Amino acid sequence: MLHASHATKFTLVIVLVCALFARGISCASVEGASDTATAWGVLGNAQSQLAAERAAGITTKVYVLSWRDLAPTETTLNMPLIRYQQAEMARIRQAGFRIVLGLGFTDAPTWVHANYTDTYYINQFGDPYIANTADGGDANLIFNPNMRSLAFAYIQSVFANFGTDFAAVRLGGGHWGELTYPLHTIGGRTNLYWAYDHNALASSPVPAWQPGQPSPNGEAATFANWYLDALAAYQNWQIATLRQSYGGPLMMLYPSWGVRPGQLGQAIVGNLGGTTSPEINGEVQRGYDFARLVSRINDPNVVVTTTWLDADATRDNSANPDDWSTIKYLASLANSHPLHLGVAGENAGQGNVAVMRLVGAQMRRYGLVALTWSRESELLSGAYATLDDYKQVIAGLGPPIPGPPTPPPASIPSPRTNTIPVPTGTPPPNVSPVPLPPSRP
Numbered sequence: 196m197l198h199a200s201h202a203t204k205f206t207l208v209i210v211l212v213c214a215l216f217a218r219g220i221s222c223a224s225v226e227g228a229s230d231t232a233t234a235w236g237v238l239g240n241a242q243s244q245l246a247a248e249r250a251a252g253i254t255t256k257v258y259v260l261s262w263r264d265l266a267p268t269e270t271t272l273n274m275p276l277i278r279y280q281q282a283e284m285a286r287i288r289q290a291g292f293r294i295v296l297g298l299g300f301t302d303a304p305t306w307v308h309a310n311y312t313d314t315y316y317i318n319q320f321g322d323p324y325i326a327n328t329a330d331g332g333d334a335n336l337i338f339n340p341n342m343r344s345l346a347f348a349y350i351q352s353v354f355a356n357f358g359t360d361f362a363a364v365r366l367g368g369g370h371w372g373e374l375t376y377p378l379h380t381i382g383g384r385t386n387l388y389w390a391y392d393h394n395a396l397a398s399s400p401v402p403a404w405q406p407g408q409p410s411p412n413g414e415a416a417t418f419a420n421w422y423l424d425a426l427a428a429y430q431n432w433q434i435a436t437l438r439q440s441y442g443g444p445l446m447m448l449y450p451s452w453g454v455r456p457g458q459l460g461q462a463i464v465g466n467l468g469g470t471t472s473p474e475i476n477g478e479v480q481r482g483y484d485f486a487r488l489v490s491r492i493n494d495p496n497v498v499v500t501t502t503w504l505d506a507d508a509t510r511d512n513s514a515n516p517d518d519w520s521t522i523k524y525l526a527s528l529a530n531s532h533p534l535h536l537g538v539a540g541e542n543a544g545q546g547n548v549a550v551m552r553l554v555g556a557q558m559r560r561y562g563l564v565a566l567t568w569s570r571e572s573e574l575l576s577g578a579y580a581t582l583d584d585y586k587q588v589i590a591g592l593g594p595p596i597p598g599p600p601t602p603p604p605a606s607i608p609s610p611r612t613n614t615i616p617v618p619t620g621t622p623p624p625n626v627s628p629v630p631l632p633p634s635r636p
Contacts, residue, residue, distance in 0.1 A: 233558065233563065233564060233565065233566065234254050234255045234293070234295075234362060234363075234539075234564065234565040234566070235252055235253050235254050235255070235565075235566055235585075235589050236253065236254065236255035236256060236257060236295060236565060236566065236567040236568065237253055237255075237256055237257065237567065237568050237570070237571040237574060238257040238259075238541065238567050238568065238569040238570045238571060239256065239257065239570050239571025239572055239574075240256055240257075240258045240259075240283060240287060240571075241571050241572065241575065242283065242286060242287075243575075244575055244582065245286070245287065245290035245292075246290065247582060248292075248582065249290055249291045249292065250586075251582050251583070251585055251586035251589065252585075252586055252589035252590065253292070253585070253589070254292065254293060255292060255293045255294070255295050255362050255363075255565065255567070256287055256292050256293075256294055256295070256571070257294075257295045257296075257297055257365065257567055258280075258283075258284060258287070258294050258295070258296055258297065259296075259297030259299055259330075259365075259372070260280070260296070260297060260298055260299040260353060260357075261299040261302040261329065261330070262298075262299050262300050262301075262302050262303055262304055262346075262349050263299075263302045263303065263304045263305070263329070264276060264299075264302075265277065265299075265349075265352075265353070266304055266349060266352075267304065267306075268304075268306055269304075269306050269310060272352060272356070277356050277357075280357070281356070281357065284357065288360075293361070293362035294360075294361050294362060295361065295362050295363045295364070295365060295446070295565075295567070296353075296357070296361045296363070296364045296365065297364075297365045297372055298349075298350060298353055298364065298365070298366075299330065299372070300336075300346045300349055300350060300368065301330055301331070301332040301334070301336075301367075301368055301369060301370070301371075301372055302329050302330045302331070303333065303334035307334055307342070307345060308333075308334075311339075311341055311342070311345075312393075313335065313339055313341075313392050313393045313394055314334055314335055314339065314341075314342060315333060315334075315335055315392065316333065316335050316337070316338075316376070316377050316389040316392060317389065317391045317392040317395070318377075318384070318387040318388060318389050318391060319387070319388055319391050319405045319406060320384060320387075321391070322381070322382070322384065322387075324377040324378075324381070324389060326370070330370070330371055330372060331370055332368070332369040332370040332371070332372075332375070332377070333377070334346070335392060335394070336368055336429060337376070337389075337395075337425055337426060337429045338390070338392060338394040338395040338398070338425065339392070339394050340394070343432065343436075346436075347436055350436060350437070350440065351439070351440055354440040354441060359440065359441050359442070359443070361441070361443060362443070362444070363443060363444040363445065363446050363498065363565070364437060364441055364443065364444075364445055364446070365445075365446045365448060365500075366430075366433045366434070366437065366445050366446065366447050366448065367433075367447065367448035367449075367450075368429060368430075368433050371450070371502075372448060373448040373449065373450040373502055374426065374429075374430055374447060374448060374449055374450070374482075374488065375426075375450055375481045375482060375483070376388075376389045376426065376480065376481045376482045377389050377481075378477065378481070379474075379477030379480035379481055380477065385469060386406060386407065386467075386468070386469030386474065386480065387480055388405075388406050388422065388467070388480055389480075390418075390421075390422050390425070395425075398421075398425075399418070399421060400417050400418070400421050401414045401417050401418050401421075404417075404418055406418070406466065406467035406468065406469070407466055407467065407468040407469065408466060409466060410466050415463045415466045415467050416463045418467070419459060419462070419463055419467060419479070422482070423459075423482055423484045423487055424487075426482040426488070427487055427488050427491040428491075430447060430488055430491065430492070431491060431492070431493065433445075433447075434447075434492070434493075434494050434497060438494070442496075443496065444496050444497075444498050444537070445494065445496060445497045445498065446497075446498045446500040446539055446565070447488075447492070447497055447498070447499060447500055448500050448502050449483070449485060449488065449499065449500065449501055449502065449521075449525060450481075450483070450501075450502045450503065451476075451477075451478060451481070451483055451503060451521070452476070452478060452483070452503070452506065452521055453478060453483045453484075453485040453521060453524060453525070454473050454478045454479055454483055454484045454485065454486075455473075455516050455517045455524070456486070456516055456517075458471065458472075458473045458478075458479075458517075459473075459479065459484060462474050462479050467479070485524065485525060485528060486528055489525070489528040489529060489532060489536070490528070490532065492532065492534070492536060493534075494534075495534040495535075495536070497536055497537075498536065498537040498538065498539045498564060498565065499525050499526075499528070499529040499536050499537065499538050499539070500538070500539040500540060500541070500565075501521045501522050501525050501538075501539075501540040501541070502540070502541055502543065502569075503521045503540075503542075503543050504521070504522055504540030504541055504542050504554045504557055504558070504566070505542040505543055505546060505550045505553055505554050505557075506520045506521040506522070507520060508520040508522075508523070508553065508557060511523050520557070522538070522540050522557050522561055522563075523561060525538060526538045526561040526562070537564045538561060538562065538563050538564065539563050539564055539565035539566065539567070540554065540557065540558065540563055540565075540566060540567070541554075541566065541567035541568065541569045542554050542568065542569050543569065544569045544570055544573065545573060545579055546568075546569075546573075546579055546580055547579055547580055548580045548581075548584045550580065551568070551580040551584050551585060551588055552588055554566060554568075554588075555588035555589075555591075559591075568580075568585060
């Protein structure tokens, strides 16, 4: 239930969102959640089962581009690929779906590193982060202004060639497109912090200090806050960059479990030596201070999105935020934000039917405006939860999640008013130690 003082703000957000997305939007009321305002999606753009997927109740498909593929050289675009992808998007829309766009600017072309200097993140040992997979996020967009200029030009070219008719655009800008620093452990080294390249050192308030060293003058706290603030600034740079081309919902992707209240202070007491649970699991080093990140959002149409919607939820009834699932913690932060931000989520991948029912239950419990199943290829493979399973979850059928239902606390939104556009048309019928998310395929 919303406090009376919040109702006017919520109403203004509803008016704004409906004005921006009049085509195909269904706006929920302030007092009660409605599945008609939820975008049920899949991560993928397969063409073989479009009719069956739409009949199951799926309304959005995540279509991910690649900077590497679309810009093979600094001065040329891959126009044959662009025309092919334009045709694919047209078929998806003709089948009744809205498209959620993944820009793919974290999949940097090889010429970025060949033509420019200081392009990689560097840790305190002097090692560069060089991704060995696509979408690895190894272009240093957090500290290198040249990398941002190149990414900005690419993003503008995407909207120039593909238009702006998207239900939402996904942001994050790191590995797998999520908001993150590189991994905290690589090649046998652990407790890695990625702020020792030339540009980072030039802006660091304590360039000579390294994690684990004594900090008689508060160096650990100074470094930690500067390091985490840099990721928050990168988040807001992405938002501002998109607003020059696109006015719709922006889904900011937050991975993993997150640093919970008081845990950063404990890490600082230990001089960021890597001994506390959130450090051992890399939450601090990768920058997952969700409270800081969400509080810095200054755009009312940003949707706070977890990529671990299937995190353990067995302790969601606890009064201790350390125990909460990722979505409950993020939902509490989004609802307490002055802009009352929307919330969305997706599972980590390779989920069975029990996982699918869990994410469906979490979506309804915390009023998510969008749920994305990761991945479509797995949904259609027969090896994991199936399309029919998803249809049942969308329709609210199937066995309930074990455990008595409990109402969310006042800090959890019900419902979200920042909505992802949903296609119109005839609906289908019957419609402790911190855990780590599983590795994404």
